[in-house]
Amino acid sequence: MTLEERVMELIIEQLDITREECVPEASFLDDLGADSLDLWELIMEMEETFNLDVDEEELQKIRTVQDVIDFLKSKGVS
Amino acid sequence: MGAITPLGNSVEDSWRGIRAGKSGIAPITKFDTADFDTKIAGEIKSFDPLIYVNKKERRRLDDFILYALAAAEMAAADAGLAGFDGEKAGTVIGSGIGGLATLEKETLILRHTGPRRVATFMIPSILANLAAGHVSIRFGLKGPISSPTTACAAGTNAIGDAFRIIQQGFADLMVAGGTEAAVTPLSVAGFNAMRAISTKNDIPEKASRPFDQERSGFVIGEGCGLVILEELTSAQTRGAKIYAEVVGYGLTADAYHLAAPPPGHEGAVRCMKNALADGNVRPEDVDYINAHGTSTPLNDLYETQAIKTVFGETHPLVPVSSTKSMTGHMLGATGGVEAIFTVLAMRDGILPPTINLDNPDPECDLDYVPHQSRTRKIETALSNTFGFGGVNASLIFKKFAEG
Numbered sequence: 001m002t003l004e005e006r007v008m009e010l011i012i013e014q015l016d017i018t019r020e021e022c023v024p025e026a027s028f029l030d031d032l033g034a035d036s037l038d039l040w041e042l043i044m045e046m047e048e049t050f051n052l053d054v055d056e057e058e059l060q061k062i063r064t065v066q067d068v069i070d071f072l073k074s075k076g077v078s
Numbered sequence: 079m080g081a082i083t084p085l086g087n088s089v090e091d092s093w094r095g096i097r098a099g100k101s102g103i104a105p106i107t108k109f110d111t112a113d114f115d116t117k118i119a120g121e122i123k124s125f126d127p128l129i130y131v132n133k134k135e136r137r138r139l140d141d142f143i144l145y146a147l148a149a150a151e152m153a154a155a156d157a158g159l160a161g162f163d164g165e166k167a168g169t170v171i172g173s174g175i176g177g178l179a180t181l182e183k184e185t186l187i188l189r190h191t192g193p194r195r196v197a198t199f200m201i202p203s204i205l206a207n208l209a210a211g212h213v214s215i216r217f218g219l220k221g222p223i224s225s226p227t228t229a230c231a232a233g234t235n236a237i238g239d240a241f242r243i244i245q246q247g248f249a250d251l252m253v254a255g256g257t258e259a260a261v262t263p264l265s266v267a268g269f270n271a272m273r274a275i276s277t278k279n280d281i282p283e284k285a286s287r288p289f290d291q292e293r294s295g296f297v298i299g300e301g302c303g304l305v306i307l308e309e310l311t312s313a314q315t316r317g318a319k320i321y322a323e324v325v326g327y328g329l330t331a332d333a334y335h336l337a338a339p340p341p342g343h344e345g346a347v348r349c350m351k352n353a354l355a356d357g358n359v360r361p362e363d364v365d366y367i368n369a370h371g372t373s374t375p376l377n378d379l380y381e382t383q384a385i386k387t388v389f390g391e392t393h394p395l396v397p398v399s400s401t402k403s404m405t406g407h408m409l410g411a412t413g414g415v416e417a418i419f420t421v422l423a424m425r426d427g428i429l430p431p432t433i434n435l436d437n438p439d440p441e442c443d444l445d446y447v448p449h450q451s452r453t454r455k456i457e458t459a460l461s462n463t464f465g466f467g468g469v470n471a472s473l474i475f476k477k478f479a480e481g
Contacts, residue, residue, distance in 0.1 A: 016134035041138075041198040048195070 003078055007069050010049060014042045024066035050077045079321065079418050080152030082145050083301040084120030084405050088152060092405075092415070093422050097451050099431045101283035101404050103297050108179075109263050115270045118282040119261045120299030120406030138199040139212070140177030141259035145302035145411075146209035147216065150253055157306040157318050159217060167251040168221035169214040170240040171304065172232025174410030174465070175260045176206030182264050209257045213304075221249040229465030230370075232256045233303060233413025234473055238327035240307050241473075250312040255304035255414025269298060272337065274374065286407075287434035288371035288400035289378045289442040296372040299406030303414030305421075322421045322475045325458075326357025332468030339464065342387065343380035346462065349470035350388045353460065357474045362393040364474070365456040366429055368420045369446075370464045371400025372407050377464065382442045397454065399447040403433040413463040417473060424456045424477050 001009075008022050015032055028034040034042070039062070043054050046068065052075050062068055081088065084102025085095030095102065102120045111117040122145070127136045130148045139147075153159070180203040187195050202208055207225035214223050222243050226235040233256025240254035269275040276295040278285040286297040306318075313320055330352065332345035339346065354361060367389075370381055378400075389396050401419050408415055423430055428451050435448040457477050464470045 014134070016132045037198050038134075044195070044198060053194075 003072060004069055007072065008065065010045060011042065011065060011068070014045055022065060024064065024069070026065050027063050029063070046072070052077070079156055079305050079421070080149035081301065081303040081415055081418050082122055082125060082148055083303070083408070083415055084122065084299050087122070087125050089418060093419065096401055096404055096419055096430045097428055099404065099433045099450055101286070101433060102299070103282045103285055103406050105282060106261060106266070108261055114266055115277045116266055116275050117279040118285055118297060120297060120408065121261055122300055138203060140180040140203045141300070142173055142177055142257045143203065143209045143212050145259060146171055146213055146257040146304065149255070149257070149302040149304040150213045150217065153253065153304045153306050154217060158316065159306065161316050162251050162312070164218045164220040166221055166249050167219045168240070168243060168249045169210045169219045169223045170225070170236040170243070170252060170254045171210040171213060172226040172228065172236040172256040172410050172413070173206040173209055174227065174229045174232050174258055175265065176227070177204035178260050178265055179262045180204050182262055213253055217253070219253060227410070228469045228471070229467055230407065230409050230412055231463045231465035231469045231471040232410035233415070234417065234461065234463040234471035235329065235413065235469070237305060237307065237324070237413065237417055238329060238471055238473055241324045241327055244307055244309050250309040252307045253304055254307055255302065255417070256411040257302035257414070258409040258411040259300045260409055261298055261300050266298065274337070276373065284434050286373045286403050287436070288369070288373045288403050288432055289382070289439055289446050290435050291437040291439045293373045293375060293378060295374055296402070297406035299408040301405070301408045301411045301415055303411055303416070303418045305414070305417060320478045322424055323478045324473060325476045326353040326359055326474035328353030328356065328470070328472040330470045332470065334468055336468070337466050338376055339380045341380060341383070343384040345468060345470045346381060346384035346464060347387045349472045350384065350460065350462065353472040353474050357476070359458055359474055360392070361389045363458050364389070364393065364396055364460050365454065366420070366423055366459040367396055367398040368416050368423070368430070368459065368461040369398050369400045370462045371402055371432065373400070373402060379439065379441055381462065381464070382444055385444060395445055397429050397447050397452070398444045399430050399432045401430050403435070413461070413471065416461050416463065417475070420459045420461045421475055424459055424475060427453055427455050429454050429456070
């Protein structure tokens, strides 16, 4: 499974959305019905899965599914 | 009306169990009871929350909230909950404890993995008022909202308060009752430490035996019972199904002891008397009493004495039963569920039994409808619940007569 696929799977499960909705450009808040608590919960799940820490400042930059993938890559996750 | 109980996951399934005198008590499956003195409870069985919530909600909500959403959906379907004014509709759902299972789980995470791993949705899953919160959000109930946390009286307290809110004109429609999901290691250990719950693990269905000589503490149960109360013209305009009328409510404190009732239970005496006066009902008009009847040595004796004080002179033969003999004690949910059983007893003309009353305590000498349900026309009925903190709550229901 590629990193993209793993991330998408996690997002689909966490936010209870369909595979079709989970496109790279989808915005968590505007397109996927998530609120800030949903986002924090998702990030906690990512931290656990990929064994890293995300700080408040980094979270502010995450708006879309692609942002999560890019962020994880920047942290050296593959 | 909507309910989920140890006897079934709907009002009618639960009521069928009651009519048949079935026990919902069984060995605990929710956790390993190897080290526990008590190994039995009235658990909810094969409940599928996904009928009522999506996966995201199921993951985030404690069972006490899931049960309330399920019961609210059932009640809404039953009452045809549509065409009401949201700002004149409210929610009063009580819970004795709130999201204890979630609190226990997250405490262990805090201890073993650290504060950063504590779940985002822990706080909104444990707060006792969040059952009411979620129900109000789902149905757009924008009027008064509250959550009595009056222990085992919470469900009755909730319905009584909702009744008052409608009576005083602050709302036309209220979703009210109680919910509880506290069959957890910490709660069972805690009730064991108080010596409050039965340890008769060998024959689980025999452990809850109100008014019997061998009674040895209550059996913890879980569940939810919600009713929709509505101002009469509002209900008639909407064409809602009307089961019964709430006519009287009593709420008193013992101001005596945190857990034990006083001999003679004068707090309960005043509570029942207040409810009777509130509804302009004479004791001799009451055809059935759904007792608190927990199966603890003190409650059953002192509740019997209180009933005799109120009814003994004019109505000594009033039938009294404890449906907790079948459901166990659902703590904060119990008043909601027992209000429903009381109303169905009136609808069907059936006195629910007190099962396991094999050797009646000589000092408990009322007609407890032992073993089997009985046919009887019931026009007016009273439901009692009492809770830790010395709180007593009674409701009186009347069969609804058109015109």
